[in-house]
Amino acid sequence: DGTVRPLELSADGQFLLAEVQPDGLEPAVTLIDLGTGDSFAIAQANLAQGVALANFGRSVLWGDQAPTNSRLFVDRFEHQCDVVGAERSATDELIVCSNGRTLGHFGDTAAGSASWQAPRGAVDLLATDTGWYVADTDGYVMAHGNAGEVSAIGGAQLAQPIVAFIGDPTESQTWQVAADGGVFAFGLTQYYGSTGDIALNQPIVTAMATPDLDGYWLVASDGGVFSFGSAQFHGSTGAIRLDSPITAAVPTDTGDGYWLIAEDGGVFTFGDATFVGSAAGTLGTGERVVDAGQLPPGQSGYWLVTNTGRFIDFSA
Structure with missing residues (x-):
């Protein structure tokens, strides 16, 4: 009959149609798909039957109803985000979770609705004034907001998963980097080399583009640094026994150094690069640094972001 009914999560984890409130009115709700951000409505379903999930494992839930366990479930999803990357400007912050969900605001575009669910997990984020890009381990890159489409290696048979997406999409210059150091150039970018045919001591975990976009550095988890194109080698921790693996790297504005x-x-x-502090010994239980960047123009220093979404600033 076209009636739209909200869903709730039962005690045993099934999705059921929500009960009509005592006053006979339907709760005011919005149905959301936690996988893609699309909205769904279920009509002519049997209250006694569990509601099947949509294709590709997408979970259909509802929000903004009267307090129930399902509201708590939605809250847990929205706030229990395993952050893998971040972008920051003078006024905006944007984070991406491992499931591809983006939270925050950047430029002219706000994030916060449930977002695209990466096939194997999001790994990196690049933002512009009009939108942002989320890269996943399979090599796909999804544009959000008003960001234009970019080419990517997604769909190809990769020897190792993608771990970094670097460059400047607005200049059509981007690279994707795999854990074995394989480098894939797109748009107007040049390929300057890779470690794909080198037996690495530790896998590549992140990468940096030079300010002039004429080169890049690949960084391994032991702090080994590999430079290509105009990128110059300024040192590494490859020969140092680290207490914890390297997870992030940031170039200086000049390209003559890095953190x-x-x-x-x-x-x-x-x-x-100038040292102005660290977060070693200050993180909470289970908290770990996953990304970093320079403080916005006009400020000297850098920021770190943890898997909980907490930004930590260090300024000169």
């Missing part, structure tokens, strides 16, 4: 950041918040400086 390497460990999972425990330790910061290592090379070239003209």
Whole structure:
């Protein structure tokens, strides 16, 4: 009959149609798909039957109803985000979760609705003034907001998963980097080399583009740094026994140095990069640094972001 009814989560984890309220009115709700951000409505379903999930494992839930266990479930999904990357400007912050969900605001576009669910997990984020891009381990790159489409390696048979997406999409210059150091260039970018045919001591975990976009650095979890194109080698922690693996790296504005950041918040400086503090010994239980960047223009220093979405600033 076309009636739209909300869903609720039963005690045994099944999705059921929500009961009509005592006053006979339907709860005011919005149906959301936690996988893709699309809205769904279920009509002519039997209250006694569990509601099947949509294709590709997408979970259909509802929000904004009277307090129930299902509201708590939605809250847990929205706030229990395993952050894998972040972008930041003078006024905006944007984070991406491992399931591809983006939260925050950047430029002219706000994030916060349930977002695209990466096939094997999101790994990196690039933002522009009009939108942002989420890259996943399979090589797919999804554009959000008003960001234009970009080419990507998605769909190809990869020897190792993608771990980084770097460059400048607005200039049609981007690279995808795999854990074995394989580099895939798209748009107007040049391929300057890779470690794909080198036996690495530890896998590549992140990468940095040079400010002029004429080169890049690949960084391994032991802090080994591999430079290509115009990128210059300024040092590494490859020969140092680290307490925690490297998870993030940030180039200086000049390209004459960089910061390497460990999972425990330790910061290592090379070239003209200046040390202004670290988060080592200050993180909470289970908290780890997953990304980093320079403070916005006009400020000197850097920020770290943890898997909980907490930003930690260090300024000169």
